Amino acid sequence: MADSDILQRLEAAIAERVKADPGTSYVAALNAKGQDAVLKKIGEEATETVIAAKSGDRAAIVHEVADLWFHCLVMMGRQGVALDEVLSELERREGRSGIAEKNARPK
Numbered sequence: 001m002a003d004s005d006i007l008q009r010l011e012a013a014i015a016e017r018v019k020a021d022p023g024t025s026y027v028a029a030l031n032a033k034g035q036d037a038v039l040k041k042i043g044e045e046a047t048e049t050v051i052a053a054k055s056g057d058r059a060a061i062v063h064e065v066a067d068l069w070f071h072c073l074v075m076m077g078r079q080g081v082a083l084d085e086v087l088s089e090l091e092r093r094e095g096r097s098g099i100a101e102k103n104a105r106p107k
């Protein structure tokens with residue numbers, strides 16, 4: 001079983017590597033391209049996740065979801081949104097009916 005702290009470690013690594021030389025860091029190079037480039041990657045990785053799921057290729061699903069989560073963390077770092085905020089939101093929803101959650105949302 002994987003270490004569940006990996007997302008926290010990845011968030012910290014992204015915050016550190018964003019300051020690195022873009023020539024040596026994917027995170028720094030992507031951030032240097034600006035917000036639209038980061039958002040484009042999220043769109044691409046989401047699409048690739050859908051394609052992987054449609055194909056039923058389990059290895060591809062794992063690969064693409066990892067890419068998608070990673071790029072979401074890069075975007076969150078730019079926006080000043082902490083991973084803990086998302087984890088807390090998931091905890092808040094835990095045990096609540098999805099239907100109740102849907103009905104509580106603004107129309």
Ligand SMILES: N=c1c2ncn([C@@H]3O[C@H](COP(=O)(O)OP(=O)(O)OP(=O)(O)O)[C@@H](O)[C@H]3O)c2ncn1[C@@H]1O[C@H](COP(=O)(O)O)[C@@H](O)[C@H]1O
Nearest residue numbers: 010013014017018020024025026027028041044066067070
């Ligand atoms: N988890 C990741 C991670 N997942 C995916 N990627 C990169 O995200 C890109 C995925 O995009 P694609 O699948 O479209 O592949 P690509 O065609 O190479 O990408 P582009 O050139 O189009 O951007 C690849 O280049 C991957 O290397 C990642 N790059 C970095 N990390 C983590 O971030 C840390 C810091 O990385 P650096 O900033 O490179 O030091 C690393 O130690 C890792 O922990």
